[in-house]
Amino acid sequence: MTKKKKKRALFGKRFKMAVGGTVLVLAVFCAVFAPLIAPFDPYQQDLMARLKPGFWSEKAIAGHILGTDNYGRDLLSRLIYGSRLSILVGVASMLLSALIGTIAGIIAGLKGGMTEQAIMRFADAQMAFPDILLAILMAAALGGNALNLILVLGVSRWMVYARVVFGLTRTLKQRPFVEAATLYGGNDRYIMRQHILPQVAPVLIVVATLQVAQMILQETALSFLGLGLPPPAATWGNILAEGNTRLFIAPWIANFAGLSIILLVWGVNMLGNGLREQYDPRMISR
Amino acid sequence: MILGYILRRLAFLPLTLLLVAFATFIVLRLTGNPVDIFLDINRTPEQVAALTKRLHLDEPIPIQFLIFLGDLLRGDFGESLQFSNSASAVVWGRVGATLQLAGTALGLAVLLGVLGGIVCAVWRDRAADAVISSIAVAGQSMPSFWLGMLLIEFFALQMRWLPTSGYGEPRHLVLPAVTLATILLPNFVLITRTSILELMSEQFVVTGRSKGLSRRRVLFTHVLPNAVNPVLSFLGVQVGTLMAGSIITETIYAWPGVGRLLISSIFNRDVPVVEAAVFFIATAIALANLTVDVLQMLIDPRIRRA
DSSP states (O other), rough: OHHHHHHHSSHHHHHHEEEEEEEEHHHHOOOHTHHOSSSOOTTTGGGGGGOOTTTSSOOOTTTOOOOOOOTTOOOHHHHHHHHHHHHHHHHHHHHHHHHHHHHHHHHHHHHHHHHHHHHHHHHHHHSOHHHHHHHHHHHHHHHHHHHHHHHHHHHHHHHHHHHHHHHHHHHHHSSSHHHHHHTTTTHHHHHHIIIIIIHHHHHHHHHHHHHHHHHHHHHHHHHHOOOSTTTSSSSSHHHHHHHHHHTOOOOOHHHHHHHHHHHHHHHHHHHHHHHHHOOOHHHHHH | OOOHHHHHHHHHHHHOOOOOOHHHHHHHHSSSOHHHHHHHHTOOHHHHHHHHTTTTSSSHHHHHHHHHHHHHTTOOOOBSSSSBBBBHHHHHHHHHHHHHHHHHHHHHHHHHEEEEEEEEHHTTTSSHHHHHHHHHHHHHHHHHHHHHHIIIIIIIISSOOOOOOOOOOOHHHHHHHHHHHHHHHHHHHHHHHHHHHHHHHHHHHHHHHHHHHHHHHIIIIIIHHHHHHHHHHHHHHHHHOOOOOOOOHHHHHTOOOOHHHHHHHTTOOHHHHHHHHHHHHHHHHHHHHHHHHHHHHOOHHHHHHH
C-alpha cells in the first residue's frame, strides 16, 4: 500500500513553480539590469577579435567569456541584452492577446446568439490558420520593430483565451450567483467585473503563462526568418540567424543563443505547468 | 447521414477561405504599394502605369477585392513578379517537395509519439514515464530552428554523415524530416499519454479488469481502440503546426517547398506568389481538418449521433 502512495509524479508542482519562477526571475533581472551586468557594450565592434571562442578554448581572449561574433562583439553581452526584447515582446504580446481574447470570450459567453456566433466562428476560422503564417504576413507588411512585433503576435493568438474564457463564462452564466446578480439589475459590465473575471482569473493566469513561452518562441522564429528587428539589433533570433551562417567556424554563437532561448522558454513552461497543477487541472486540460 | 455531414462541412469551407482571402488581401495590398518596392528609382512613368494596371492598383479598393476574389475562383493569382510564370504554377511546382517533407515528418511523429505515449501511460510514474515525459516537456520548449542547426552541426558538419541541405535523394530528406517531426513529437507523446490515462479510469475498463481480463488484453481491446479518436482529433489541430513548422524547416535546409518559396517571395515582394502560397497552405489545412473530422465520424459512432 505504501508503495502505491509513493508513485507520485517525479516533479511536484511546487518544484516546477520554484524552478520555473527562478529561471524567469533571473531572466527578468538580466533584462532589467543589462547595462550593469553585461561586461561589454553589445554593439562595440572589435575587428581584431572576430569569431574568437570562449572560456573552453586556448584561443579565447580574456574577458570574452562566451567568445565573440563575426564583428568581434562580445557574445555574452549580446545575449544579456537580447533577453530584453524577448521578455518585453513575450509579455507585452501575451497581455495584448489576453486582453482581446478575454473581452471577446466574456462578451460571446454573456450575450450568446448572433454575437457569440460571430465571435466564436471568427475565432475558429483564425484557429485554422497557422499563427506564424499570419505573423509572417503582418510582420512583412508592417516592418520589424518591437511595437509591431507585439501587435503582430498579440493579434495572432487571442483566440486561445477567447475559447477558454467563453467556455467558462457560459457555464458561469447559469450559476445562481450570476443569475441573482442579473435579476437584481446588474448590467453586463458589472457582472463581468464582479462575478465572471474573478472566477476566470486563475485559469487565465495559467493559460497566459504558457502563452508567454509560445510568444517568446514565435518572436525568435520571426527574428530568425529576418522579420523581426533588423540587424545589428541584439535579439536572440538575430544572434541565432547570424550563428546559422557560421555554424562550421563558430558554432558557439548559435549554440549559446539556442541555449538561452530554450532555458527561458523551458522555465516559463515549468512555471505554467506548475500553476496548472495548482489550480483545477481538469478545467484547462487540452 | 455521413454524406450530409460532409456536405455541411464542405459548405463551411468557402467561408474559411473567404476569411483567408480577405486577411491576405488586406495585409498585402493595403500596407505598401508593390509598385514602389518592385520598380527601382530609374523607373519610367510608363513602367509604373503598366505594373499598376497589371495589378489592378488603379481601381478602388472594394473593386480590387472583387477582382481578386474573381481571379481566385478561377485559380488565377496573376503572374509572378520574379519568375516568368503564373503564380499558381510556381506554387504548384513546389507542392511536391512540401508534401514529401510534411508527410514523412507527420508519419514519424505520429508513429513515435503514439508509441512513446503508450509507454508513458502503461508504466505511469515509473522511470520510463518520467524520462519520456520530461524530454517531451523540454522538447516543447525547443526552438525548431535551433534543433535544425544542432542536427546540421553534428550529423552534417562533425560526422559528415548527411548533407547540410539539398533535395532529390532520400539522404537529403533525413535531417529536415527529423527536425519537423521533432516539432510535433512532444505533443503527440503527451496527448496520447493523457488520453490513455483518462480511458483507464473509465468504467468499461474497470469492468474488463474486474471480470478477469489481463492488463494487456484490456489495453489492446478496450483502451487503445478508443484512444484513436482523441489522437486523431489532435492530429487535425496539429496540421497547422506542421505547416508552420515546415516553413521554418524548409528555410533552414533550403528545401525547395512552398514554405521557403513563401518567405523568399515576401522578401522579394512577389505579391501574387505570396497570395497563392498562403492560399494553398490555408486550403491544405482546411481540407486536412475536414478529412480528420470525417474519419473520426466513421470510426466513432458516438460522434455520428451527436
